[in-house]
Amino acid sequence: MTQRHDIRLGADIGGTFTDIALDVRGRLFSTKVLTDYAAPEQAILDGIDIVIRDAGIAPGDIGIVIHGTTLATNALIERRGAKTALVTTEGFRDVIEMRTENRFEQYDLDLVLPRPLIPREDRFAVRGRIDAQGRELQPLDEAALEVLADVIAERGFGAVAIGFIHSYMNPAHEQRARDILAGRLSIPISISAEVSPQMREFERFNTVCANAYVRPQMADYLSRLQVRLKEMGAGCPVFMIHSGGGLISVETASEFPVRLVESGPAGGAIFAADIARRFGLERVVSYDMGGTTAKICLIEDYQPHTARTFEVARTYRFCKGSGMPISIPVIEMIEIGAGGGSIAWVDAMGRIQAGPESAASEPGPACYQRGGERPAITDADLVLGKLDPDNFAGGKIRLSLDNAGAAIARDVGDRLALSPEAAAFGIVEVVDENMANAARVHAVENGKNISENTMIAFGGAAPLHAARLCEKLGVERCLVPQGAGVGSAIGFLKAPFGYEALASKIMGLSKFDAGTVNAMLDDLKATAEGFVRAGTDGAIVREITAFMRYAGQGWEIPVTLPDRAFAAADTAMFETAFKQRYARFFGRAVEGPEIEFVTWSVKAQDVRPEGERFVLETDGAAVAVPARRGVFDPASGTVLETAIVPRDTLCPGARVAGPAVIVERETSTVVTSPFDAVIQVDGTILLVRKGR
Structure with missing residues (x-):
């Protein structure tokens, strides 16, 4: 179907504020509303009322609503999802608890592993086995599944996740298990072969568990949102921005809500990439600081870095392996619990700390006068004079300097014998240094020098801290775009309709089978384009990526390939492309070992018009x-x-x-x-x- 793009509305639900951006034929109207945790859709409706009044239009004039939310992320972090059952292959019941057996803090004798999303008593194993080549070794025990369906019904589960060994090679057992359970149950059932058809069972099982865990809650929320929008007169279609930066239908989002886990930050990265293209900046670091978290993303050649997996709810800051792995296409960024609402405190060693706990919107920082008593970063910014107490959020929220100073003095200043002003400076310095460290770590992990980038700052709190962050990082230039306070919501308006489909199939280069690969890619292209066509009938571009490695290596690197049918003679082209990419990552290629294909990706998206180009002016x-x-x-x-x-x-x-x-x-x-x-x-x- 053809969408009307002349009036577009973006809505981003954050941990503290809900941001609304309305584009009326090139004119932008925006607002920020405190997030309503009891009814998140209410903040969107309140924000829409404000911007359509400012724009002088009616709700029915809106042509499309594009939405991103942290609700799925928060449900995973706070463990507020549905009671979920995991059905898996016999012998693999404890995969999500054993993890990869990696000690992410090698010398911590008191290391605490994150709790699995689904406790052991809610995990069920059944007989049936597919091997690594996709062949059936043992038939599925269908009788056991019928008995298990009765157990799941009796114990009041709200969702089911199915994850069998090697289902990415052959999904037949998972599909049959879903059919049997669905015949006796009326709850949503997710299978890993559809949610994350990739190798590595821990990440795949964890991803399908996360999808099932948040699916009832997200489906209910999205249904309520659509009903409320229609009731207010906005009968336009609603699309969601997914973690990879593209738009998908509400129906797809309801079925695969795990794809929304990084939807809000993805909009911010798209916003920054658009600004980078506008000014011809090829190396950019985006800095997005809102009320609850701060996100940093590297952007090269106007494209954010992407990955196939990321972690939610890390228990050790900056420490890979300490969180909950989610195996989906995602814009790669580093995220820390440092937003305007992050709580400041003093640890047992007398050091000022900030976050990751946040005051959020309820009750909010002490200065909000909404019942919050603990000092937050916003309180420190107010005490330091960065904020006008009478003109915060356009005057909608009156800030109390007395409340902020008292909270900082009680919880930080008095403990360290510091004045409220000195304690506030200490809080802000700790926060800024934490963010600077995050940016350095992210750049080093990608082999980059952070000081060579231009910073683009957005989000309600980022412009307050960006200049100081640039001082610490040696960054010479920073851009604060128009509408920076609602940057992610504006990014939603610029996002393409897009989807990335993946499939794992291990194949050595010497045994390359062009027919098998072409058939698999045709299926992936049809899947990706099918999701895109739900939102547009315009031209579509595709990007083909093979994730390759030397045989015996544990991880792969992405290699971009031409979008065409492959032939046996292409092996030389594959080898050259892989070695060039490998040398870019590690300095040189290795001669001798066999090269393997592990996973294939097809990314499809519609063609978006490019905006105006400008020259950056440094004099004025x-x-x-x-x-x-x-x-x-x-x-x-x-x-x-x-x-x-x-x-x-x-x-x-x-x-x-x-x-x-x-x-x-x-x-x-x-x-x-x-x-x-x-x-x-x-x-x-x-x-x-x-x-x-």
Whole structure:
């Protein structure tokens, strides 16, 4: 079907705020509303009322709603999903508890592994076995499944996950098991061959468990949202942004909600990539800090880095292996619990810590005057003068400086014999250093030098901290785009209809079977394009990727290949492409070992129009400063009389010398003393170091 794209609305539910962005034929209207945990859809409806009133349109004029949410992520982190049964192959009941047996903190004698999502008493094993080549070694015990269906019904399970060994090679047993259970049960059933048809049973089993665990809750929420939108007069289609950065239908999202786990951050990465393309910036680090978390993503050649797996709810910060692995296509980023609502505290060694616990929207930071008593990062920013207590969130939330100072003094300052201002500075410095460390780790893991990138900052809290983060990282330039406070929601409006389909099939290069591979790729192309066609009838582009390795290696690298039918003579092309990619990752290729294909990927998406291109201007004319107030400057360590400039009064070419605070409805941009701000032709703020 053809969608109307002239009026598009993006809605991003975060842990603290719900962001709404409305594009009416190129004019942008936006707002932030506190997230309603009891009824998340209510915040969306409230936000829609605000932006359509500002735009002067009716709900029925909206052509499409694009939605992203952290609800699936929060359900996994907080363990608030459905009571779920796992049905697996006999002998593999404990795979999700044994994990990979990797000690992610080798020298921690008190290492605590994350609890499996499904406890042992809710995991059931049945006979039946498929081998690694997809051949049946033992028939499925169908009689046992019929008995198991009665047990699941009697024990009140809300969802079922099915994960059998080697089902990615042959899904017949999983499909038959689903048919038998569905004949006796009326609850959703997820199978790993559809949710994550990839090799490695721990990641695959965990992913299908996560999908089943959040499926009833997400299906109920998405159904309520559609009903409420229609009741308010918005009968337009609703699409969801998935973790890989594309759009899928609500029906697909309801069936595969695990694909939504990183949907909000994915929108932010798309937003940053669009800004990078607009200004011709080939190396960018995006910095997205909201009310609950901060996310950092590397973007090269206008494309965010992607991966096939990521972790939710790490128990050790920055430590791979300490979280819950989810095996789906995803925009790769590092995430830490450092948002505006993150709680500050002092540990047993007298060190200031911040997060990962968050005050969120209920009750919120102490300064919100909504019952919160513990100090949050927003409280520290307020005490340091970065925020105007009478003009926060466009004046919708009045902040209490007294509450913020009292909370910081009680929980941090008094314990360390510091004044509230000094304690607030300590809190903010710890947070900024944590984020700087996260950016360094992420860049090093990808073989990059973080200081060579331009930063793009967005999210309600990121512009408050971006300049200081640039100081710590040696980054010379930072962009704060128009609408930065609702950046992820704007990113939703720019996302393509897209889907990535994957399948694992181990095959040595010397035994390459063109017919088998072409047939598999045809199936993947049909699957990916089928999801895309649910939202558009426009032109579609495809990207073919093979994940390859040397035989005996534990992990693969992605190798981009041409979109065409392959022949036996292509083995030389495969070898050359793999070795070039391998040398890019590790410095040189290795001669001798056999090269293997492990997983194939087909990514399909519609063609999106490219926006205007601009040249980044670093010079500008100084402007008069309408007001000043005292703001703590970290570079000098003192409170300085700081320029306070409304963003909507600045024209392209204007230059504001730091220290300054550029204020707008959804956020404020703090320009520390080492930086100046130059307004670009599209209204973007460029922070550039003085003298550069």
